[in-house]
Amino acid sequence: MKIAIEKNNVVRLGILAFVGSLAGFINGFLGAGGGIILLSMFRRLNPNKSSEGARDDFASVVAAVLPLCVVSAISYSSRGSLDMNLFLRFVPGAIVGGVVGAYLTDKIDTRILKNVFALIIIVAGINMIF
Numbered sequence: 001m002k003i004a005i006e007k008n009n010v011v012r013l014g015i016l017a018f019v020g021s022l023a024g025f026i027n028g029f030l031g032a033g034g035g036i037i038l039l040s041m042f043r044r045l046n047p048n049k050s051s052e053g054a055r056d057d058f059a060s061v062v063a064a065v066l067p068l069c070v071v072s073a074i075s076y077s078s079r080g081s082l083d084m085n086l087f088l089r090f091v092p093g094a095i096v097g098g099v100v101g102a103y104l105t106d107k108i109d110t111r112i113l114k115n116v117f118a119l120i121i122i123v124a125g126i127n128m129i130f
Contacts, residue, residue: 016041027068028075035065036121054110062102 019041027034042057076082
């Protein structure tokens, strides 16, 4: 049985693999940021430009970032670069915040979500510079 593969599909798969690799590299290199790259790509690829589509993109990025963060955390901890005491202090609040944030994502207008996301990126970038 011969499977026909269109050139466009091969190119698209190559682009997706490159972007995924770039997101993983940035996430591992900086400890964060992979989701920003993925969200940008998801927004370009998702044909559903509605509010529901934007929410799906945010949810998909969160799901995709989880394995990136797990791999990065394992890599950092294997080199002794993980402060377990500090980590364990943040985890309970992070879990509660994640649940509340996921709940609110469905309740808040996506334009507001996009603006909040952009503001957080700007503030984080300014903090990194200074």
